[in-house]
Each structure stands twice: as C-alpha cells, then as structure tokens.
Amino acid sequence: MGPLSWLLDAQVHVAGSPVLAREIVGNAFGLVSALLGLRRLVWAWPVGMIGNALLLTVFLGGVFATPQEHDLYGQAGRQVFFFAVSVYGWWRWQRNRRADAGQAAVVPRWATGRERLMLLVAAVIGTAAAYPLLKALGSWGPLPDAWILTGSLLATYGMARGWVEFWLLWIAVDAVGVPLLLRGGFYPSAVMYLIYGALCVWGFAAWWRTSRAVRPATVGTPIYTEAVA
Secondary structure, rough: HHHHHHHHHHHEHHHHHHHHHHHHHHHHHHHHHHHHOOOOOOOOOHHHHHHHHHHHHHHOOOOOOOOOEEEEEHHHHHHHHHHHHHHHHHHHHHHHHHOOOOOOOOOOOOOOHHHHHHHHHHHHHHHHHHHHHHHOOOOOOOOHHHHHHHHHHHHOOOOHOOOOOOHHHHHHHHHHHHHHHHHHHHHHHHHHHHHHHHHHHHHHHHHHHHHOOOOOOOOOOOOOOOOOO
C-alpha cells in the first residue's frame, strides 16, 4: 500500500469503532497549525489548510468512504471556509511580516467595542442562517453544527486580525463540538477538540500578556506587524 492509498483507506480501531487515518492526520495538522499560531508564525496558515483539505473528506461521509454513519455538513463546510479565510490570513500576516522586517506576523490586541459588537451580531446572524440550511441538508445535529461553523469562521477571521478574543471564540466552539463529535463517533476529532480547548486557554493567556506589552497608543487600532495560525 502506497502512502496515498494508506492515507485514503487506512483505518484504526478506537474503543471497537473504526476511525480513518486521515481524520487523525488531518487533526494533527490542525494541532500543529494552532501551535504555530500561538507563536504568531505565518506557517500556521498553510499547515492548517492541509488539515482542512483532509478533514473535508472525513465529514462528507456520503461522498467519501467513511465508517461514520453521520454527515456533518457544517463541519465539512467550515473546512472550505477555513481554507478561504486562511488564504486571507496568510496574505495578511505575510504582508505584516514583510512590513516589519521579518518580525512575528501579528501583534495581539483586544478588539474595539465596535469590533466586538460586529462579532456578536455576526455570530447570531450566522448561526441563525446556517441552522435551516444544515437542517435541510440533513446534517446531524444542525443547531450545534451551525454554531461550530459560524464560531469557527469568526475565530479564524479574528486570528487573522490579531484579536485576543479569537481564543475565547475557539473555546466556545470546542465546548459545543466535543459532545457533538463524541455522539457522532468522530473520536479523534473530539479528542483533538479537547486538546484545542486546553491550548486555547494557554494561547489566550499568552496573547493577553503580549497585548499588555503593546504601547497604549497602538492598542485598539489596526496593527500591521505580526501574524497567527
């Protein structure tokens, strides 16, 4: 079996249930991306995009052969949107790093009151709009899936902008995602969500400390000097 065939077809058994190797590999890329993002390194984006491509094939079980009985269209859709938003994040961080002579891609800052309001409104509207669509598609658990999709996109956008709050959005996504994935039999993804949750607490603390070191004159204004994953 060649490497590509192994990636597409190989399975392992977890608690007596078959799990695709590509689900494990895809989540591993996601974890590495998160670690790179915590360190505000541009490589966080392309590494994460590889994981997105692999996980897309996992959550579309009706299209790609998977052992799970459920299709999570919100989880699948967010991989597509992740990929698109990651292109923006990659471009933005790369530009910021070049402008600052190779320094970290983004300087963490707290979002302004207007930006926080924008996130709240987008979260409500996005979840409300995604729910009926996912329900019509037959997605399993359409309401939590709708929040996971919306919250993930907002968190990724917040990371690209360098907002400290993006870590809190990820924690809220993980809190909903873990029970949904466990019930659906996506065990590696559920475990990875738990790991992400712990990493997000660490990342939030690290970015908070860094943001406090930023000069008051720059806090709350767009900063074009560093980037995340």
